[in-house]
Amino acid sequence: MRACKRVVGMLAICCAVLLPCTGFALDDSLRDRVKERMAERRTASGQAESVPAATPPGDHVYTLRHGGLERRYRLHVPTGYDAARPMPLLVALHGGGGNMDYQANDKFYGLISKSEREGFVVAFPNGYSRLRGGRLATWNAGRCCGDARDRNIDDVGFIRKMVAEIGQRVNVDSARIYATGMSNGGLMSYRLACEMADVFTAIAPVAGTDNTLTCSPARPVSVLHIHARDDGHVLFEGGAGPAAVDGAKITDFTSVADTVAKWVQLNGCRREAQRTLETAGVYCDTYSQCRGGAQVQLCVTEDGGHSWPGGNKPRIGAKPSRAISANDVMWEFFSRR
Template sequence: MRRLPPVLLVVLLGIAAVALAQEGGGRLRETLRARAAAPPVVSPRAGEAIDAPGDYRVELMHDGLSREYRMHVPRGYRRGHPMPLLVALHGGGGDMDWQADDSKYGLISAAERRGFIAVFPNGFSRLPGGRLATWNARRCCGPARDRDVDDVGFIRAVVADVSRTLHVDRRRVYATGMSNGGMMAYRLACEAPDVFRAIAAVAGTDNTSRCEPSPAVSVLHIHALDDDHVLFDGGAGAGAFRNPAAVTDFASVPATVEAWTHRNGCRAPPRRIVDVPGAHCDLYAACAQGSKVQLCVTDGGGHSWPGGSKARGAPSQAIDANDTMWAFFDSLRGAP
C-alpha cells in the first residue's frame, strides 16, 4: 500500500478530529467494532435486480465520486407489491454502517416490523472505507459543505437506483437523519420535494439557505431540550467542535418549526397529541396539500436518538423515534 504524503496525512487527521469532536470521541472505535460485528452483506452492481430479502452494499458513481449505500430489504418484501422506502442519513463523523447498526438506532428491526425498505447512504469522506463522513446540508458540515459536494444529486441517484432494483412505492418515499443527517434531510425536503413525501429530523435543525418546496413536504422534528451539540435555542453547544470551519451557528428548533409551518401554509395553532413523562409532541395539521408539521421534544437524552442507545450518555426513552416517525408517515396516507 502506498504511504500517504505527510501533508495529506495531517489534513486527514484534522478532518478526523473535526468529525470525532462533532459526534463524540468514541465514534471511530464504535464504528470499527460495529463493522466487525455486522452481518454479511451482498454487493450487487448499481441497477442490478434484487429479488431476495437481505442486506446489500452498493457502489455508485456520482459527480465524479465513488459513493456507497447500504440497503436492508425486509423479509416481507415481494416483487410486484410496492413497499415504502426510508432513506436514513448518519450524523457527521459517522458512516452508513454506524446508522445501520441495529443496536444503536433499531432501524433494521423497524423495517422488519413496519414493512419498509431501509437505505443508508454514506456521506462524503476523504478516508478509506468512507469513515468519518459528513453531509453538505448548506451551512453544515465539514468537508462535504466546504467542497460543495452534490449530496442532493447523490441521494436522488440512490433512490432512483433502488427503484430500478426493487418495487418501491414512490408515494411513500421518506428521509430521516441524525444531527448532520437530519440537517441533510431538511435540504432534501427543500430541494427534492418531488422525491420525498416527508422527512423526520432528529437532533438536526434546518440550516438551508434557500427553500421553496413544491409540492409541500411534511416535517417531523425530534429534539432534546438538553442537546449539547445542536442547542434547542440555536448555536453550536459545548459538545460540538467550536471551529466554524467544522460546524456552524445552528438554527434553533423554534425557528426551524416556524419556517416550515410558514412554508407549508399551516393555518391553525398546534394540537398536543403526545404528553408523557419526559416528552411531548405538538402537531400542526391544517396545512397546504394535506401536509403536516410535528414537533416532538424530550426533556433529556442530549444529542441522541430517542429510544436508541449510544456508547456515551443515555438517549431518552420517553418516546421512540422510530415508532413516532412511522406513525407520522402513516398518518399521511390518503392525503393528496
Template sequence: MLHRALTLCLLALLAAPVAASWQDRSKHDEARMVDIRHDGEKRRYALYVPPGLDTSKPAPLVLAFHGGGGHAEFMADDARYGLISKAREAGFVVAFPNGYSRLPRGRLATWNAGGCCGDARDRGSDDVGFSRAVVADIGRRVAIDRQRVFATGMSNGAMMAYRLACEAADLVRAVAAVAGTEAVAECRPARPVPVLHIHARNDTHVLFDGGAGPDAFRDASKVMDFVSAPETVKRWVGRNACQTQPERTLERPGAWCERYRGCRDGATVQLCVTADGGHSWPGAEAVRRGKENASQALDASEAIWTFFSEVSGARR
C-alpha cells in the first residue's frame, strides 16, 4: 500500500508520465541512452550530439533536467520541450540526466534539489555529484567546452538547476529554470551565475507567488512550501549584485520579460512570465492529457537557447 501511495504521489508531482517519442520534430535525430555508475548505483542519461558537429572545437553542453515523476526520455521529447532541435540548430551538445528512481527503467524519477522532491530528497541522493559525473563522462566521449556548460530544467528539474548554480558554479556557467523555484536552504555560489527564470502566472503546482498549489502532490511531505518566483529572482539579483530596477525586454499579449543589468562579471538575471499555460513548458506542442495547454505567447526553448547563446558568447 505504501509503495502504491508513493507511486500515485509521484505521478501527481510536477511532471508528466512516459513519452511516446523522443526524437526531434523532423524525426531524423535522436538521443541515445548512456549508463554510468555513481555513488555505488547504476544511473543513466540520454546524450544528443548534433550530426556534423565540428569536433575540432569543444562544443557547449546543456544539461536538461526533467520534472519530478518524469524521466530522461520524457525531457528529450521534442514535442514537449524542443531541446534536441535547438541543440542541432545551435551546435550544442545536450544531455538529459535521469533522476533517482527505484524502478528498473528509471521512471517516476525525482531530483534532490534541497527541499524537494520525493525519494531523491528523502534518501539524500547525491545529484550534484551525479551531475558532475555526467559532465565528466560526456567529456570522455565528445569534446566539450568546460567554460560553457549550462543547466536547464522543468519544475523539480528547474530546482535542480538552481542547486547546481548554488553549489556547483564551477561546473555550470548559467541556468535557465522553467516552472520551478529555488529549493535550497543555503546558497553561496562561488561566482555570479546568469539566471533566466520562466514561470506561468497561473501555475497550479509551483505557485508563482509561493507555496505548493492544489495540483502539486497527493502527499505534502514529498514536496515543500515553494519559494515564490519573484523571491527567487530577487535572491539572484542580490547574489549577482545587479541593479535592482529591471528593464522590460518583451511585452506582448500573454507574456512579458524583464532583465536586471549591471551585475558583477557581466552576469544578468532575467524573468519571463506568461499569463496562462499552468504548470507547463511555454511553446510546447504537447502537454499531459487533461491539463491546460502550454502558453504559446512565449517559446521557452527559444528564450533559453538565446540566453545560453548570449552567455556563451560573452566573456567569462
C-alpha cells in the first residue's frame, strides 16, 4: 500500500513538471512562480551565482534572472576604459517592437561611437518579449505598452538589478548614471526617473512622453525631452497619431507640454523657460533654478517625425531631423549634471 502511494505521488509530480500532461497545464504566471521558487532554493542551498567577472573593453551580452524570467542586455565598454577610474553609465532603451540589438546598431543610433568618443559605458537592455530571440519587445512604462504593460512585467526591477550587476562588472561612477530611450523606451525612462531616482541622475527621452501611473521621485532628476513637432506616433499635442500601432497596445499619450510642466513642478524649477538654442529647424527651452541643481530642458525639431535626431531610419516615414544630434545634445546635458 505504501509503495502504491509512492507511485501515485511520483505520477502527480510528473504531471506537474512535464508539460503537457493529460488534464494538467501550467499557466505562464504559475510557471514563473515555479521557476522563481527553484531559483530561491538554489540560492538557499549555496548554488547562487558568483560575483560577475570584470568586463574588458568591447561588446558583451549578458543574461540575468528576474521575476521568473530570463532577461538579457548588451553592454559596451569603450576602449579607453581604465578599471582604476569610474566611468559614467548610460542605459539606452529601445522603442516598442524593437530590441537591444536594434538600439545598439551604430548605423541607426550611433551610441557606440558616442561612447567611444566621450568615454562612457552604455547598456542596452531588452524589453519583454514572448519570442525566444527577444524581438518585438516592449516596456511596461505605466499606461503603455503592449505585452509588458498587459502582463505587468517588472521592468523597473529588472533594470535596477542590471545596473547593480554592471556595477560589479565595471567601475561605474554612481553619481553619473543616466537613461535615454526612443518612443516606448523614452516612456520607460520617465518611469525610471519616478521610481529609480536614487540611481539615475538624469534622463533624456526621445519621442516618448511621461505616461506613468504614479510618480514620487526620491530626489530631483534632470530631464531633457527631445521631440519632433510632426511626430505621427506620439503626438506633440497629446494622443496617439495615425501612424501609431494597434490602439489597444498603446495609450492616449500625454502631451509634450504636460510632460514638461509635470517635471518642472516635480523638480521645483522656475516656471519661466529661457530659450537656450534657436536655429533653423530646432529650438531648446531650459527651466533652471530647480531643487538639487537639476534642470529641465525641452528641444523641439520642426521635422523628423517619430525618429532619433541625427540618426538613421531604415523604415518608411519621415527622415530624422538633421537640425541637431540627439546624442550630442543629450551628452552635453548629462555632462552638466
